[in-house]
Amino acid sequence: MHRLSSLDAQFLAAEIGNFGAQYCGVALYETDDRETISAVSMTKRLAERLHTCPPLRWQLVTVPLDLEHPVFTETAVDLGEHISEATLPEPADEAALADEVAQIMATRLGHDKPLWRLRVLHGLPGRTAVVFTLHHSVVDGIAAGEIFAMFLDQADPGLVTADTEMSTDDPNRAVLALTGLASMPVRSVRAALSAPKTLGHLDQVPPLRSLPGVQRLSRAVNAAAPRKALDAPRTRFNTKLGETRAVAFGSVSLADVKTVKNAFGITVNDVVVAMCGGALRRRLTATAELPDDPLVAYLPVSTRAPDATERFGNAISSIVAPLPTHHADPRERLSFAHEWMARAKARMRQAPPSLLSDVNDPIPSPVFGMAARGLLGVVSSGLVKPPINLILSNVPGSPSPQSCLGAPLRAHYPMSVVFDGFALNITVVSYCDQLDVGIVGDGEALADSWDLLHDIEAELDELVATAIGEDHGGQPS
Structure with missing residues (x-):
């Protein structure tokens, strides 16, 4: 079990x-x-x-x-x-x-x-x-x-x-209920013990961070929390999910990403963040919806050790960072992404690895479902500020060619989850010499999903041109 x-x-x-x-x-x-x-x-x-x-x-x-x-x-x-x-x-x-x-x-x-x-x-x-x-x-x-x-x-x-040796016998439901009842005081004690560390990082937990007073509380408890609230502007992606989904997918050159990385002395992840931020700037400019303030993304980060024996379930922590959608210059977009990702990673390392579980543990199990659905209902209602605008993930994949039953794998596009209140997810997975990009959104909020994919491609082209100009000591040709 x-x-x-x-x-x-x-x-x-x-x-x-x-x-x-x-x-x-x-x-x-x-x-x-x-x-x-x-x-x-x-x-x-x-x-x-x-x-x-x-x-x-x-x-x-x-x-x-x-x-x-x-x-x-x-x-x-x-x-x-x-x-x-x-x-x-x-x-x-x-x-x-x-x-x-x-x-x-x-x-x-x-x-x-x-x-x-x-x-x-x-x-x-x-x-x-x-x-x-x-x-x-x-x-x-x-x-x-x-x-x-x-x-x-x-x-x-x-x-x-x-876990391969798990019993196939049906569990005794009465025993499960009694065990659950007995565990409630234990969970309460564990939640109380974790509270001092958790309170200072509540602003890193979507969707809690949009609730009134949460960011102020984190700043009061944790001196390392940003002194200025990091608020996400309201966009069309901050909506309730409808009946349909929109997806798009494609691949971009990993070599091009590394060209930009090397020219500016930053990381591949910094380039991916700048590339997606620039693409969103292009998309929202094209539809006359670009906000003055930067969009804010949630970037999940794995906390599972490479040698961990338990490989399943969720072992993730949280980065919340702005994207450089407010900068017109590509160099500034790269610099902004690099600086903010460095800060956000340092902040994440200060938080407990179990942060996302710690904030859930105090909620009594009998009302857990109502609380989870109710919270998403609040953040998608328009009554509070959006907690974030989108989810953005960059996951390392295989650097060598793969196949299935002898058929070569040409691409593996990742499609990940979207929620009420933040109905856009961009996930990137590396494979050989490419980055495979998967975009998922609400069907109405992201009716232009393929345009966003093309914006990602165009943004990388501009970043490469900027990097070449940087290497030549002049302006991009």
Whole structure:
């Protein structure tokens, strides 16, 4: 049995309507037939490797009266209930694939079986898409990447953990309830002990940071907190999620990113932050919506040690930082991103690694779901300032070519979760000599998702031109 942390449970508790807290990886394989990568071949691969990946065998079990967070137990898996395939409608292109992925992102995973699904999509000329969806309560971004890699020919057999030996017996629900009841005082004590460290970093917790007085409290308790409140301007992305999602995806050159990095003596992550900030500036300028103040992003950061034995669940901390959307000059955008990311990383290191769980632990389990949904309802209501404008992630991927059943992997686009109140997510994953970019948003708030992707491409071109000019000691040509 695997007990969910309060952070893991939050992703389940917040679900309402068609909002599902789930990742989606879109892998494109080079194929010249419909058999190499198919529902049949992927079912066979999973059947061979399912024993190496405990989360794909986890069944959610709730505790009576919600006296404790849910648990995962081992269950038999009917792969036919999780794996499907289809052919994209004509014209079978990236837009058709995006429409299919958007529909998948707008459909919640059922809680009556393990929280994942896989869909093989045919029709793209010379390529087959594999769309793998996995719930955020099961894994964070780093662990999701490890599970996605399980399909590859070069998969790491080290995914096997002690959890592989979990019992398949149904847990006694009465015992779960009594255990939950007994744990309440323990959680209260633990929350009280963590409060002194937690209070000084509440402004790093979306969506708490937008509640009245939270940033002021953090400044009062923690001298390292910014003296000036970091408020996010209201944008079209600060809205409730509707019934549809919009997605876009593409790849940019990692070599170009490194050219900029080397020219200015900054990091790859600094360049990614500046690139996305500049792209958002372009997009909001084009629609006459650019605010005077910089947009604010939440950047999740893994806190799981490389040698940690527990590879699943969520082990993440929080960076909240402004993006350089208010600077017209590309050099200033790079400098602003570099300076703020250095400050934000230093601030994150001061916070407890368990910060995002610590703020949830004091909430009694019986009202945990109402609290999670209610808080998102408040921040998306327009009654308080937006906590952030978007989620931005940069995740390291494989530096070497990968394949599945002999078919070369050409790209793996990451699609991550969006929430009521901050309905835009940009996630970047490195692969070989490219950065694969996945954009997810509310269907109405991000109707121009492909334009935003093109803005990212154009922004990188401008940053490269600026870097070349910097190397030559003059203006970019």
